[in-house]
Amino acid sequence: MQDPYYQDERTLRNMILLRPIGVADHAWEMHDDISWHFIALNKNEVIGCVVLKPLDLEKKHVQLMQMAVDTTFQKRGIGRMLVEKIQSFVAKNKIKDIVCHSRDYAVPFYQKMGFVIYGDPFVEVGIEHRHMRYITNQQTLVYNT
Numbered sequence: 001m002q003d004p005y006y007q008d009e010r011t012l013r014n015m016i017l018l019r020p021i022g023v024a025d026h027a028w029e030m031h032d033d034i035s036w037h038f039i040a041l042n043k044n045e046v047i048g049c050v051v052l053k054p055l056d057l058e059k060k061h062v063q064l065m066q067m068a069v070d071t072t073f074q075k076r077g078i079g080r081m082l083v084e085k086i087q088s089f090v091a092k093n094k095i096k097d098i099v100c101h102s103r104d105y106a107v108p109f110y111q112k113m114g115f116v117i118y119g120d121p122f123v124e125v126g127i128e129h130r131h132m133r134y135i136t137n138q139q140t141l142v143y144n145t
């Protein structure tokens with residue numbers, strides 16, 4: 001992980017994802033080396049990040065993880081921009097679906113981005129989560145009979 005932005009990404013995740021729920025810094029980095037990393041920059045500063053972890057050898061199923069936007073920049077479209085970037089990445093790479101473990105309060109955000117809930121609620125890192133999924137080959141058809 002040589003990219004100079006990687007250290008800033010780790011710091012942002014500590015601040016936004018881990019410390020507020022009392023989890024140790026850097027506690028969730030075990031998949032970083034096999035994941036694709038996406039960041040949002042403002043004046044060269046990392047203000048948003050998310051990773052995609054491949055779930056199979058062919059890399060056709062992925063998990064969206066570690067989504068965080070700097071508090072100052074939340075509700076300004078940065079999260080949407082990151083997820084849209086991921087959606088075009090998965091379309092380009094013929095990835096079939098994206099799953100994620102959404103913290104309960106973030107569910108409406110992912111729903112706005114086209115994700116749907118499946119399965120039962122569960123607890124991870126001490127807080128309520130939902131399984132969510134985005135199917136990349138969704139189609140909308142309009143036709144006349």
Ligand SMILES: CC(C)(COP(=O)(O)OP(=O)(O)OC[C@H]1O[C@@H](n2cnc3c(N)ncnc32)[C@H](O)[C@@H]1OP(=O)(O)O)[C@@H](O)C(=O)NCCC(=O)NCCS
Nearest residue numbers: 067068069074075076077078079080102103105106108109
């Ligand atoms: C959840 C998070 C990533 C969203 O990023 P963001 O940059 O604030 O989101 P955006 O401004 O791009 O929002 C996109 C849309 O989702 C909506 N939205 C965002 N967060 C929401 C929430 N918690 N509840 C309801 N709607 C939400 C926005 O209003 C916006 O709707 P619109 O397009 O109709 O205007 C960000 O708030 C965050 O980092 N939260 C703390 C860490 C976290 O919970 N990460 C997710 C762990 S699963």
